[in-house]
Structures are given as structure tokens and as C-alpha cells.
Amino acid sequence: MTKRTQPDRAPGMQIGSRRTFLAAALTVTGLALLAPSPASAQAYPEPGKRFTIIVAGSAGSGTDINARFVAAAMEKEFPGTSFQVVNRPGAGVQVGVQALADAPKDGYTFGLISLPTAITVMLDPSRKANFNKESFIGIGNFSYDAGAIAVRADSPYKSLGDLIAAAKEKPAERTVGVVGPRGREHLDVIAMEQGAGVSFTPVFHNDSGLALNTLLGGNIDAVQGSVGDFVAQVKSGRVRILAVFDKQESAYAPGVPTAESQGFKIYSGTSRGFAFPAGVDPKMAARIGETLGKIANSPEYKSKFAEMGLEIRYMDAAQYNTYWNGEVARISSLLSKIN
Amino acid sequence: MTSSLYDFIVGFGIALTPENLLYALIGCLVGTLVGVLPGIGSAGGMVILLPLTYKLDPTGAIIMLAAIFYGSYYGGTISTVLMSVPGEVASVVTMLDGTEMARKGRAGAALSIAAIGSFIGGTAAVLALVFIAPLLTDVALKFGPPEFFALLFIGLATLALLAGDSMLRALAMAVFGLLLGTIGTDPTMGTPRFDLGFTNLLGGLDFVPVVMGLFGLSEILLAADGPPPTLREAKLSSLYPTKQDMKDSAGPIARGTVLGFFLGLVPGTTQALASFISYGVEKAVSRRPWTFGTGAIEGVAGPETANNSHANAALIPLFTLGIPGSPSVAILLGAFIMNGLAPGPLLFSEKPEIVWPIIASMIIGNLMLLILNVPLIGLWVRILKVPLGILNPLIILFICLGTYLVNNAVFDVWVMLLFGLIGVVLRKLEFPLAPIALTLIIGPLMEGALRQALSISRGNVDILFRSPLACILLICGVIVLTVPLWSRRARARGQLGKDATD
Amino acid sequence: MADPMDVQTAAHPPIGTARGLALALFRLVALAFALLGLWVMWQARDLVYYTPVGPGPGFFPMWLGGVLGLLSLAILGASLLGRSPALPERILPERTPAIQMGVTFAAIAFFALAVERAGFVITMFLVLIVLMLMNRVRPLTALLVALGGSVGVAWVFVQWLGVFLPTTPFGLLSAIGL
Known part of the structure; x- marks a missing residue:
């Protein structure tokens, strides 16, 4: 029993260890007090238990919407259990991801991880993040919002090539709205700059909605975001997506060519996957991971996904791990070239 | 336009079905409660109740959530006036005159006027959403970073007008608030600033813990000391406003409606900003500016109208552009998406059967809130009869709970406690607190807007004077800033410089 | 200077x-x-x-x-130079109010320290009971209000509104879902 509560501590988790110890101590005492506790992986999840899903974003945010959807579906898959979403916003995703790394390792707490957002936090030394990839057991990816770049419908730029050419002609004069400095959207712009040997001026906004407002008002040339940010605006004819940064076209933006097909091999997007804190019994993690796959592939939810504008892209634990490693490499390489 | 009128009437029919009426009523009641409970604001309340709406059908869910949203601004006044603890960040400025009115036994009048003003402001904004929303879309788009910066400059300038005879201390506190606003990650380079090693500070200081500490907790700590607050002893002269009150409030309500409305159209502004600017405007145009801070009803009517008008008007960019204008509206946007509705210009044509009932229910909801609030004032005022020995611990309960629930973080409780202590010291020593709240709200927005503008112009300051709109707003700001120099009336002693409850 | x-x-x-x-x-x-x-x-x-x-x-x-x-x-x-605001005559609270302020302050600090360890219900119950007894509320009234403010509030938030509040350890209150 104590084996499970002694996590294989990931490197760089020293500060969390006091809380971890306390949690472990509490769990041990709790288990000792509560007579025989058959918390083996066979009887997992026990009926009547409550799961906690930590979300590093506030209620109503994109990550939150994904997590709540999965929580409701999981409750159906495991009758008798409940799945409680706990929002831990703060410092981008850092507070929430840290909370997940420090969470109890009893198999009843897991969380949503947004990549590559969490990776940029891990790789930024100034943020002093106390977690890394080894702090988590990824169980699978759920949804994926492909990166995209959009301009006003009346913009002279008809393709990504047009915009890049304009940037080449007048270095740093073309402005692109992005969310935060070194956030995913900003890194996409940096990837374009590095790939095409041009320079843009990024204009930072606190959220993608305000960046869109700046774009629609004609103050900036383009906004780098995700397909999901632009769908409503495209439908209303105010905005044109120049490129989708994915291997294939997006179902939500039919007819928009990929960046790759326009000669820019950039693949980027915001993924929403789930992970347990490292130290959890791998069998438990696998069990929830399987169920996640079942939900993601279930025809039952298909129309609901479309209604919510979610692009489901399930990856099992192994695929998720590969994707995660790939993103770490991609982001590290981008960051190494700007400093 | 006629077709939208037709849809609107059909929507009214749907909104009037018993179950949708019930959702609106529950939303209004919960919203009022969320507003009354110190520490739990509109955003907090909606975050808390968002999961609940899962179980409802989309129309009902959003009707309820929207009612919580606009209802909370009615409720916020109640705790502000009766308990001297702001129920909402947007009600902080109401403390200046609201608590003074209560102290004079005019709590009932303050609450009625606030409810009436809120109703007028809220309903006018919804009606504008129904009839002229498409014409207003461009207003939001006219506000690029330079214009937004100029708008915030007016907000900041009201401070100078209000500082009055304690100008030095008011300015010092304003700068202190601005400095608090720089805590976190800098908006263009992502450099951590003054995080003191706390991860929780990387995202900046949250308003709720700061405001609850400065204004709420400090009030309770100070209540232990000194004479019992006179407001508990004063007889309630009347629950309802006099004819003179109504006459005095007509102007502030009208101006508050227009002001809140236009600010609501600009994404990025908040209700608190609207109420602060409204207070400044009322003081500037008042014939008796010296009564402000001693229980002037205009100081309650204007801001309370403006924040409701703003709340409802902020839905216009949401519905017409799909852009959420304030944090609370962003939560509402989340609720729309979860229910499979992406707000935006097409929502009206794609899902008229959902959008119009929601809008219609907002008119019904505002009416419900008026009906709920005015007759119930007698009931609310009985809060004053609860012994302080019980009431204060309960207020502490809700401040702690609300502060914790904002981010589910104990860290915020510590921040609240620290600012409670700062609040006690500053109040005792006659340092004004209101400027801190104003600049903490404006500062980060202003820095963000300025740096966006300069990024666009690549460092050229000319961009700030680029458009006629920006110039007009900047000139307005300069006028406001220099009012004390040329107007003897306005020079008459100011109140923002004076302590909120002294 | x-x-x-x-x-x-x-x-x-x-x-x-x-x-x-x-x-x-x-x-x-x-x-x-x-x-x-x-x-x-x-x-x-x-x-x-x-x-x-x-x-x-x-x-x-x-x-x-x-x-x-x-x-x-x-x-x-x-x-x-002699231009100070009109400060209150008595700046430091007397003994009793000073103790009351101190206890209130300490109670909130206790809440912050304990809520994620001992759960919301127990922590808030203790905070409320201490504050009310300090305010000389009659013990029975204090007990009832404290129970309402801790168990009652937690029940409404957790069971009725589906909000997360830190749970009581060892499953002590698991019977009522808190």
C-alpha cells in the first residue's frame, strides 16, 4: 500500500515534496484508519469514489469545456463514481499544471494538459516551473485545435505566401496579433519567421477575443490563433483564414489550404490531453486512458463534438507520448534560436 | 429590422413559458444572492454555477446564467450599502456615498434608487441590443489600442478631479495601485515582474482578494475597535426615496445609462471602470460637489446605473461579433459554446429560437429584479438587525469562501489577509483607498493598450493621436484632468481623496 | 531625511x-x-x-x-511642515478590540493554513465558533450558526451547486458527501 503513495519523484520536484509528503502521510493514515481498503487496480475505480480533474484554466475556458465534457462522459462510463472538475487557473497554466504534478497519487486525481502551452512553461527558465514531462503519466490526447492564421476579409493578402512576401519586402512592418509572449501563437509566428527568413511584429493581447477585435478594427494585419477562434468570424464573412498549420485541412474550415501545401512546413495547434501525476499505478492510468479512447471514438458523442466545435483527435498513451516528445523538441528548437 | 422585431416578439413568447420564467427567476435570485455575498462576485458566481447549467436545456441554462450575471449587480449594492463591505468590485465606488446614506438612516432610499437606476440602465441596454445592435457593431471596432488607451486615460483622469484637498495622498495611493497592477508577467516580453517568487503572482494580482481585503476585511477588523457604527443606531427614516431624491437622481441615472452603455460596447472595459467614471462625471457636473462623500444620492444613482448598463451592453459585442468584452461575459461565452452555440453575427440567423428568448428574458429578468428588490428592501435592511457578533463572522465566512473559490487557491486568501491589514493601517491614517482600486483596474489595461499601440507603430508615439476619436478622447481626458484648475465648483473639496467610509 | x-x-x-x-x-x-x-x-x-x-x-x-x-x-x-491630516486621537486600539482584531486575523490565517488539509467543514466550523464566542454570542446560538455556516454552506455548495470545496480528510464526513 505504501508503495503507491511513494511516488517516483521526478527530477526538479523538490519543493513539491513537502506537500507530497504530507499528502502521502495523510493518505497512509487515512488508509490505516479506514480498515481494509481494496484499492487494487482490479477494483478500480471503486464505485462511490469521487475523481478530481484538475484544469489549469478558469470555468468556461476552452480547456474547461473539454474537461467538463469528458467528466460527464466518464461518469456515464463508470456508473457510481463522480468526476469533479477543479479549476486551478493562474500564471497561464503554470499554477494548475503544478497542482497536477503535486496531486495525490492514489489514482483518483488526474488533469487536463494543454500542449504545447505546458511545454513552453517548462522550458522557460524565468518561470521557474517545478515540473517537467517526467512529472506526469500522459494517458492520451482528446482534442486538437489546429493553429491558423487569419486576416480581414478585405485584406490584400490572399494566401500565406502573400503575407510572407509582404513581410519580406518590409521587415517587421507587418503586425500579427497573438496571445501572450512566448505563447503557442507567438511561437507559431516565430516559426514562420525562422522558416521563411522574414520578420513580423507581434502584438500581444490578453486573449484571442481581443486580438480579433483589433484585427476586425483594421489595426493589425493578421491574427495567429486556432481554427476554433475564427470559425464564427469566417462564417459571417468578416475574416479569411490564410492557412491551417496542420497535416490536413480542418473540418471546421473547409477549403482552407494547409501551411504545408503553401510551402511552409509548420505544424502547430493546441492539444487537450489528460495525464496523471507520476507515481500513480500505471494500470490505473491505463484504465482511464482506455476509457478516454472509448469516449473520443464513440459515435454517440459525434454530433455533440461538432456542435461544440471540438476537433477530436484521440491519441493513445504511446502516441501521446511520441507527440509530447515531438513538441518538446519543436519548442526547444524554436526557443533556442530566439535567445 | 422588422423581422428581428418579429423574432423578438416570438422570443418573448418563449421566454414567458413557465419553465423559462422559473429559470430567469432562479437566476435573478441567485444573482442577487451572489451580489449580496461579499467575496463572491458576478464572475465568481457564474463560475460556481456554470456546471449546474449543464443539466438544463441550452435556452434555460443561458437564461439562468445571464440572469445571475446581470442580477449580481443589483445585489452588489445591498452589501455595499448595508454592511460597508463591497458585494462586487463594481460597487466599490458606491461605498463613498452609499454607506454614508445608510449612516444617515437613508439606506432604503439608497437601495431603491440603485434598483431603479439599475433597472433603467439594464433595460435600456437590452432594448438597444434588440433594436440597434447591428448599428453598434462598429463602435467596438473603432476602438483599437490607441483609442482604448485614450479611453482609459479619461478613467485615470477622473482621479485627479476627485482627489480634492488630499491630492497628494490620493495620488500616492493611485500610484501604489498602478504599481500593484505591474505585478505579474509583463505583457510584451513575458518577463516576470515583482512576483516575489510566487508562481501565483505570475498572472498578476486578482482584483477580488485585493478589494475584499482593502474594503471588506479592513471594515470588519476596524469594527472591533471604536464606537459601534452609527448606521446601526440610526433610525431608518423611510425605505423609499423622496420626491427630491428622485429629482436629484434623474440626471445621474440618465448619464449613467449612456456612459455605462458606451463603455459596455468597448471590449476590454469592466463594470467597475464604468461605475468609477460615472462617479467622476456626477461629481464634475454636480451643482453641489461638496455633498459627495457625505451621502449624496447622485453618487449612488450614477455608478449603480452605469454598472448595470455596462453589464447588459457588454453582451452586444458578444452577440454581434462573438467577442466577450469583460471577464464575466467571457464565462457566458463559455456557456454558449458548451451548449453548442457559438456567439457571433450568425447566431441570430442560425439559432433565432434560442437567441431571442434569451434576450427577451433579460428584459423580463430586469423587471423581476426591480420587483424583487424594491419591495424586499425592508427585508434586506433587516440585515442591520443581525447582531454584529454573528454578522461579522458570517461576512468573514463568505469573504474567505469567495476569495478561495476565485482560483481554488489558498494563496488568494493570504493576499486578502495582507490587504486587509494594509487597509486597516491606511484607513486609520487617512490614506484614501478608492484610488488604489481604480488604478489597479485601469493600470494593467492601460499598459497593455499602450504597448500594443506602440508595437503597431513600431515605437512611434504618433499613433496615440492617429485617429480623431483617440484625439477627442484624449482632449476629454485633459479637460477632466484640468477641471480643478479652472472650475471653482469642482475645486470644492473632493471625495475620492477622502476615505471610503469616513 | x-x-x-x-x-x-x-x-x-x-x-x-x-x-x-x-x-x-x-x-x-x-x-x-x-x-x-x-x-x-x-x-x-x-x-x-x-x-x-x-x-x-x-x-x-x-x-x-x-x-x-x-x-x-x-x-x-x-x-x-505641519500639514498633516486630522488623525484620530486614539490610533492604537484598546486592549479588548486589539485582541479581537488579532483573533479575527489569526482565524483567517488559520483558515488559509488548514482549509486544504482539514477540509472546509472542520476549518470553517472552528473559525466561526471561535469568532462568535469571542464576540460573546451565546454558546448555543454560536454552535448553531457555526454548524449552518460550515456544514450547511458546504452542503449547499457541494451537493446542490456541484462546487469543489476541500473535502474532510479520512472520509470523516463522506456519509454526507463532504
Whole structure:
């Protein structure tokens, strides 16, 4: 029993260890007090238990919407259990991801991880993040919002090539709205700059909605975001997506060519996957991971996904791990070239 | 336009079905409660109740959530006036005159006027959403970073007008608030600033813990000391406003409606900003500016109208552009998406059967809130009869709970406690607190807007004077800033410089 | 810079010790703000001051710190020249209110320390009962209000509204889902 509560501590988790110890101590005492506790992986999840899903974003945010959807579906898959979403916003995703790394390792707490957002936090030394990839057991990816770049419908730029050419002609004069400095959207712009040997001026906004407002008002040339940010605006004819940064076209933006097909091999997007804190019994993690796959592939939810504008892209634990490693490499390489 | 009128009437029919009426009523009641409970604001309340709406059908869910949203601004006044603890960040400025009115036994009048003003402001904004929303879309788009910066400059300038005879201390506190606003990650380079090693500070200081500490907790700590607050002893002269009150409030309500409305159209502004600017405007145009801070009803009517008008008007960019204008509206946007509705210009044509009932229910909801609030004032005022020995611990309960629930973080409780202590010291020593709240709200927005503008112009300051709109707003700001120099009336002693409850 | 504690040099002599103490505290706080301003400027030196596209992270802190320092020194100076606000005669609370303030403060600190360890219900119950007994509420009333404020509030939030509140450890209250 104590084996499970002694996590294989990931490197760089020293500060969390006091809380971890306390949690472990509490769990041990709790288990000792509560007579025989058959918390083996066979009887997992026990009926009547409550799961906690930590979300590093506030209620109503994109990550939150994904997590709540999965929580409701999981409750159906495991009758008798409940799945409680706990929002831990703060410092981008850092507070929430840290909370997940420090969470109890009893198999009843897991969380949503947004990549590559969490990776940029891990790789930024100034943020002093106390977690890394080894702090988590990824169980699978759920949804994926492909990166995209959009301009006003009346913009002279008809393709990504047009915009890049304009940037080449007048270095740093073309402005692109992005969310935060070194956030995913900003890194996409940096990837374009590095790939095409041009320079843009990024204009930072606190959220993608305000960046869109700046774009629609004609103050900036383009906004780098995700397909999901632009769908409503495209439908209303105010905005044109120049490129989708994915291997294939997006179902939500039919007819928009990929960046790759326009000669820019950039693949980027915001993924929403789930992970347990490292130290959890791998069998438990696998069990929830399987169920996640079942939900993601279930025809039952298909129309609901479309209604919510979610692009489901399930990856099992192994695929998720590969994707995660790939993103770490991609982001590290981008960051190494700007400093 | 006629077709939208037709849809609107059909929507009214749907909104009037018993179950949708019930959702609106529950939303209004919960919203009022969320507003009354110190520490739990509109955003907090909606975050808390968002999961609940899962179980409802989309129309009902959003009707309820929207009612919580606009209802909370009615409720916020109640705790502000009766308990001297702001129920909402947007009600902080109401403390200046609201608590003074209560102290004079005019709590009932303050609450009625606030409810009436809120109703007028809220309903006018919804009606504008129904009839002229498409014409207003461009207003939001006219506000690029330079214009937004100029708008915030007016907000900041009201401070100078209000500082009055304690100008030095008011300015010092304003700068202190601005400095608090720089805590976190800098908006263009992502450099951590003054995080003191706390991860929780990387995202900046949250308003709720700061405001609850400065204004709420400090009030309770100070209540232990000194004479019992006179407001508990004063007889309630009347629950309802006099004819003179109504006459005095007509102007502030009208101006508050227009002001809140236009600010609501600009994404990025908040209700608190609207109420602060409204207070400044009322003081500037008042014939008796010296009564402000001693229980002037205009100081309650204007801001309370403006924040409701703003709340409802902020839905216009949401519905017409799909852009959420304030944090609370962003939560509402989340609720729309979860229910499979992406707000935006097409929502009206794609899902008229959902959008119009929601809008219609907002008119019904505002009416419900008026009906709920005015007759119930007698009931609310009985809060004053609860012994302080019980009431204060309960207020502490809700401040702690609300502060914790904002981010589910104990860290915020510590921040609240620290600012409670700062609040006690500053109040005792006659340092004004209101400027801190104003600049903490404006500062980060202003820095963000300025740096966006300069990024666009690549460092050229000319961009700030680029458009006629920006110039007009900047000139307005300069006028406001220099009012004390040329107007003897306005020079008459100011109140923002004076302590909120002294 | 004059020693702020040196009240005797003030333009208007202290009227009784309490008034003098208030004035001294006032000046001390002004000095503290001045020092805060200086500290901020000092910290801002490490931040980028200006970039090709406008002010850097250090620009506003540098100026704001400086302005805060100057304003605070002006307040201090004005006070030393005899222009201070009308401060309350008695600045420090008497013994009983001081204890009450201290207990209230400590109770909230206890809440912050304990809520994620002992759960919301137990923590809030203890906070409420202590505060009410301190306020001389009758024990039975205090008990009932404390139960309502802890178990009652938690029940409404957790069971009815589906909100997360830290649960009580060891499953002590698992029977009622808290």
C-alpha cells in the first residue's frame, strides 16, 4: 500500500515534496484508519469514489469545456463514481499544471494538459516551473485545435505566401496579433519567421477575443490563433483564414489550404490531453486512458463534438507520448534560436 | 429590422413559458444572492454555477446564467450599502456615498434608487441590443489600442478631479495601485515582474482578494475597535426615496445609462471602470460637489446605473461579433459554446429560437429584479438587525469562501489577509483607498493598450493621436484632468481623496 | 531625511501622546511608501527599460516607483511642515478590540493554513465558533450558526451547486458527501 503513495519523484520536484509528503502521510493514515481498503487496480475505480480533474484554466475556458465534457462522459462510463472538475487557473497554466504534478497519487486525481502551452512553461527558465514531462503519466490526447492564421476579409493578402512576401519586402512592418509572449501563437509566428527568413511584429493581447477585435478594427494585419477562434468570424464573412498549420485541412474550415501545401512546413495547434501525476499505478492510468479512447471514438458523442466545435483527435498513451516528445523538441528548437 | 422585431416578439413568447420564467427567476435570485455575498462576485458566481447549467436545456441554462450575471449587480449594492463591505468590485465606488446614506438612516432610499437606476440602465441596454445592435457593431471596432488607451486615460483622469484637498495622498495611493497592477508577467516580453517568487503572482494580482481585503476585511477588523457604527443606531427614516431624491437622481441615472452603455460596447472595459467614471462625471457636473462623500444620492444613482448598463451592453459585442468584452461575459461565452452555440453575427440567423428568448428574458429578468428588490428592501435592511457578533463572522465566512473559490487557491486568501491589514493601517491614517482600486483596474489595461499601440507603430508615439476619436478622447481626458484648475465648483473639496467610509 | 519617529521636531507639537503616536505612524507609513518606491526602482533596473517597439517591462515600474517615492516624500515633508491630516486621537486600539482584531486575523490565517488539509467543514466550523464566542454570542446560538455556516454552506455548495470545496480528510464526513 505504501508503495503507491511513494511516488517516483521526478527530477526538479523538490519543493513539491513537502506537500507530497504530507499528502502521502495523510493518505497512509487515512488508509490505516479506514480498515481494509481494496484499492487494487482490479477494483478500480471503486464505485462511490469521487475523481478530481484538475484544469489549469478558469470555468468556461476552452480547456474547461473539454474537461467538463469528458467528466460527464466518464461518469456515464463508470456508473457510481463522480468526476469533479477543479479549476486551478493562474500564471497561464503554470499554477494548475503544478497542482497536477503535486496531486495525490492514489489514482483518483488526474488533469487536463494543454500542449504545447505546458511545454513552453517548462522550458522557460524565468518561470521557474517545478515540473517537467517526467512529472506526469500522459494517458492520451482528446482534442486538437489546429493553429491558423487569419486576416480581414478585405485584406490584400490572399494566401500565406502573400503575407510572407509582404513581410519580406518590409521587415517587421507587418503586425500579427497573438496571445501572450512566448505563447503557442507567438511561437507559431516565430516559426514562420525562422522558416521563411522574414520578420513580423507581434502584438500581444490578453486573449484571442481581443486580438480579433483589433484585427476586425483594421489595426493589425493578421491574427495567429486556432481554427476554433475564427470559425464564427469566417462564417459571417468578416475574416479569411490564410492557412491551417496542420497535416490536413480542418473540418471546421473547409477549403482552407494547409501551411504545408503553401510551402511552409509548420505544424502547430493546441492539444487537450489528460495525464496523471507520476507515481500513480500505471494500470490505473491505463484504465482511464482506455476509457478516454472509448469516449473520443464513440459515435454517440459525434454530433455533440461538432456542435461544440471540438476537433477530436484521440491519441493513445504511446502516441501521446511520441507527440509530447515531438513538441518538446519543436519548442526547444524554436526557443533556442530566439535567445 | 422588422423581422428581428418579429423574432423578438416570438422570443418573448418563449421566454414567458413557465419553465423559462422559473429559470430567469432562479437566476435573478441567485444573482442577487451572489451580489449580496461579499467575496463572491458576478464572475465568481457564474463560475460556481456554470456546471449546474449543464443539466438544463441550452435556452434555460443561458437564461439562468445571464440572469445571475446581470442580477449580481443589483445585489452588489445591498452589501455595499448595508454592511460597508463591497458585494462586487463594481460597487466599490458606491461605498463613498452609499454607506454614508445608510449612516444617515437613508439606506432604503439608497437601495431603491440603485434598483431603479439599475433597472433603467439594464433595460435600456437590452432594448438597444434588440433594436440597434447591428448599428453598434462598429463602435467596438473603432476602438483599437490607441483609442482604448485614450479611453482609459479619461478613467485615470477622473482621479485627479476627485482627489480634492488630499491630492497628494490620493495620488500616492493611485500610484501604489498602478504599481500593484505591474505585478505579474509583463505583457510584451513575458518577463516576470515583482512576483516575489510566487508562481501565483505570475498572472498578476486578482482584483477580488485585493478589494475584499482593502474594503471588506479592513471594515470588519476596524469594527472591533471604536464606537459601534452609527448606521446601526440610526433610525431608518423611510425605505423609499423622496420626491427630491428622485429629482436629484434623474440626471445621474440618465448619464449613467449612456456612459455605462458606451463603455459596455468597448471590449476590454469592466463594470467597475464604468461605475468609477460615472462617479467622476456626477461629481464634475454636480451643482453641489461638496455633498459627495457625505451621502449624496447622485453618487449612488450614477455608478449603480452605469454598472448595470455596462453589464447588459457588454453582451452586444458578444452577440454581434462573438467577442466577450469583460471577464464575466467571457464565462457566458463559455456557456454558449458548451451548449453548442457559438456567439457571433450568425447566431441570430442560425439559432433565432434560442437567441431571442434569451434576450427577451433579460428584459423580463430586469423587471423581476426591480420587483424583487424594491419591495424586499425592508427585508434586506433587516440585515442591520443581525447582531454584529454573528454578522461579522458570517461576512468573514463568505469573504474567505469567495476569495478561495476565485482560483481554488489558498494563496488568494493570504493576499486578502495582507490587504486587509494594509487597509486597516491606511484607513486609520487617512490614506484614501478608492484610488488604489481604480488604478489597479485601469493600470494593467492601460499598459497593455499602450504597448500594443506602440508595437503597431513600431515605437512611434504618433499613433496615440492617429485617429480623431483617440484625439477627442484624449482632449476629454485633459479637460477632466484640468477641471480643478479652472472650475471653482469642482475645486470644492473632493471625495475620492477622502476615505471610503469616513 | 528627518527621522519620522522624532515627533518633537514636528511643526506642531504632539497634543498628548496618542496624537503624537498617530502622527509618528503616519510619517512612518509615508516613509515606508517612499522606501517601497525606491525598492521598486531598484528592482526595475534589472528589467528592460525600453525596446524598439516602445516601453519595456521596466519602464513603468521605474517611473511609478520614482513618482511614488517623490509623492511619499512630499507627504512626509508636508507633515513635517505641519500639514498633516486630522488623525484620530486614539490610533492604537484598546486592549479588548486589539485582541479581537488579532483573533479575527489569526482565524483567517488559520483558515488559509488548514482549509486544504482539514477540509472546509472542520476549518470553517472552528473559525466561526471561535469568532462568535469571542464576540460573546451565546454558546448555543454560536454552535448553531457555526454548524449552518460550515456544514450547511458546504452542503449547499457541494451537493446542490456541484462546487469543489476541500473535502474532510479520512472520509470523516463522506456519509454526507463532504
